[in-house]
Amino acid sequence: MSLDEAIETTKIHSIAGFLDGEKSFVARRPFRSPHHTISDIGLLGGGAFPTPGEVSLAHNGVLFLDELPEFKRSALEVMRQPLEDGKVTISRAAGSLTFPSEFMLVAAMNPCPCGYFGDLKRECRCSPVQVQRYRQRISGPLLDRIDLHIEVPAVEYRDVSSERAEENSTATRERIACGRQKQHERFARDTKTNCNARMTTRHLKAHCKLSADSQDLIRVAMTELNLSARAYDRILKVSRTIADLDDKIDIAPEHVSEAIQYRTFDRTLWI
Numbered sequence: 001m002s003l004d005e006a007i008e009t010t011k012i013h014s015i016a017g018f019l020d021g022e023k024s025f026v027a028r029r030p031f032r033s034p035h036h037t038i039s040d041i042g043l044l045g046g047g048a049f050p051t052p053g054e055v056s057l058a059h060n061g062v063l064f065l066d067e068l069p070e071f072k073r074s075a076l077e078v079m080r081q082p083l084e085d086g087k088v089t090i091s092r093a094a095g096s097l098t099f100p101s102e103f104m105l106v107a108a109m110n111p112c113p114c115g116y117f118g119d120l121k122r123e124c125r126c127s128p129v130q131v132q133r134y135r136q137r138i139s140g141p142l143l144d145r146i147d148l149h150i151e152v153p154a155v156e157y158r159d160v161s162s163e164r165a166e167e168n169s170t171a172t173r174e175r176i177a178c179g180r181q182k183q184h185e186r187f188a189r190d191t192k193t194n195c196n197a198r199m200t201t202r203h204l205k206a207h208c209k210l211s212a213d214s215q216d217l218i219r220v221a222m223t224e225l226n227l228s229a230r231a232y233d234r235i236l237k238v239s240r241t242i243a244d245l246d247d248k249i250d251i252a253p254e255h256v257s258e259a260i261q262y263r264t265f266d267r268t269l270w271i
Contacts, residue, residue, distance in 0.1 A: 030061035036070035058103035068109040069137040149264040179244040
């Protein structure tokens, strides 16, 4: 983290009482992984004397929610405002407090209660109604606020045992660092954002101009997949990031196409 980010994150953890003599400064990006039994207050923050919740403790870091549908529906819905605004306001009789909550949400879930829906080798034991009820625990508006929906198939033995060389983590880190540097330079004069994820409509118009071919791709996706305006903005932001990682100034059709492919739930039945 930058010094300003570290100071801001340290303040939040200090308010929550997580600092002591041995740990008095938060220098690394926080990683929070609450259990799915967490309450609304535990996730969002609150109490008689309002304290930060997990969404604020993950500020400038990662909030990981494993088994996403197992979280209470009410607890998931309270994350809409933090994901959209990057802050959360807690109102009590004594007054209101606003905590920052600009975090990266990473979530994981099974395709159905038994976990085998869509598996080519193992039979799913769930009925269509059970699968539908399981997926209905995650609302469409919440999914709209998630940039990437990736379906991860079962890993085959030949993939686990393969000795094929892949891009190592050091090279990946360098590529991501270069992409982040491009974003910092792009928003150097902007005090409200420093990355593509926080772009507003004004930023999208300035930095996400599309060619005619790219516009045709998004038009078809919007029509065929019945995408929302929020999903459209997400596709533009992801396309801009893919172009940055590809070291390209302009967004090409292949960048847009790849961003569309990362919205799995928009291409499948999701009621």
